[in-house]
Amino acid sequence: MPVEPAIAVDQLVKVYGATRAVDGISFALAPGSITGLLGGNGAGKTTTIAMILGLVMPSSGSAKVLGAEMPRQRYQVLHRMNFESPYVDMPHRLTVRQNLKVFGRLYAVEQLGARIADIAAQLELGDFLDRPTGKLSAGQKTRVALAKALINRPDVLLLDEPTASLDPDTADWVRSRLERFREQHGATVLLASHNMSEVERLCERVIMMKNGRIEDDDTPRRLLTRYGRQTLEEVFLDVARGRGEAREAAQ
């Protein structure tokens, strides 16, 4: 019996006025997989993620998470999902512990005190657990946002540029924690990013978007081979500048 995809997107379209932000994309993510959504600014990554989260209603097509159609059936699965993005903040005046308490209760996390202690240890939040979130550095805030995203041990985790504006060291630290979480919990992760080395390191599959469409979809290794490139960044530039098809044809 075939395994149901954790995320299934079928002919998904989002139109804002005259702009087709997402233009008929389809893909399915296997449970426990980690996939990168790559694309330049305005490629449609964030809109795609927002539709999968149920924050944006598709103009047509469907996005299903764990079998539930979004946004219509979102309350069947929202407690099994979570999300992190630098474009969404945690309340600044609340301490880290208070924020985690509030979100833990919203997600009905059992033994919340122990869970907060556990996640604080994993993400090394102990030193600033009782400090206001707004007074933390960018790196610390990202760790807190990640703690919020993992508080309910989600089966499906969506990340929108999780390491944007972080220094390389902190970004690398965040990636290692994400890898560890996925290994331990078998969560399905969809990661939108501009950072090619991040995608290369974390993802077993890459979906490349441009102008709201999927331009390519493959494993990082096969993309490098097919495009005859050394890095995903070069592949990305080929796709972004429309040289991909020509190069593949030549090969």
Added chain:
Amino acid sequence: MSAPATRAITFAPHRVAAMVLRYLYLLRSSWPRVLELIYWPTMQLFVWGFLQLYISQNAGFFARAGGMFIGAVLLWDILFRGQLGFSVSFLEEMWARNLGNLMISPLRPIEFVAALMIMSIVRLAIGMVPVSLMAIALFGFNIYGMGFALAAFFANLILTSWSVGILVSGILLRNGMGAESLAWTLMFVLLPLTCVYYPVGTLPPWLQVVAWALPPTYVFEGMRALVMDHVFRADLMAQALGLNAVYFCAAVIAFLQLLKSARRQGSLLQSGE
């Protein structure tokens, strides 16, 4: 009913409690926010209290109507501060850019609204209880002396304030922070129309029709009947309650429609201007 269907319509008190906790943490962390809750009602009380004192010493009618202005200002503050308490708690999420986190959590819109209603009462209590005690101490006006009538006035005014607060929150969801000024100003449309400081008969006949379509008008008329004639007009309160039920349901429906529209528009993730 199937488990998923049950889950979809669940109202979970623990999620309402989580949101209330979030707002209490916020109030606890910021004394200027608490001070602001008391500051304006106190200023209002002083202005209208002294005005009442002055004219009661100079006019027989107002001597008889002792406490009418102070009663009016206190009840108006229930209406105004109730709505503000609701809307400001909602605005806190937009200022904090936290709306996206809440909207992808299991929190239902109706639970969010319930938490905002509770916070509106909490914020109102922080502002109004000290001010009502000051009214007793400084002007000898005991609003609690109204007894059951006060409960009826309060229930009707807070229901109207929630209806306006729910509508404003829906507009904010749909249109972003560009609509923020509505949260601060919309209620003032009701100030002249609901006849806070004068009888409905003062208005021209066509405007009286508008006034009687608004629940607070019944409350302020009821308050004047109580203070001037020592009569509790239960009929006015029942009519206000009927109108409030209609407006409250309409506001909830409008909120859900505006939320749906915000999902179509894509304005939930980035709730800026």
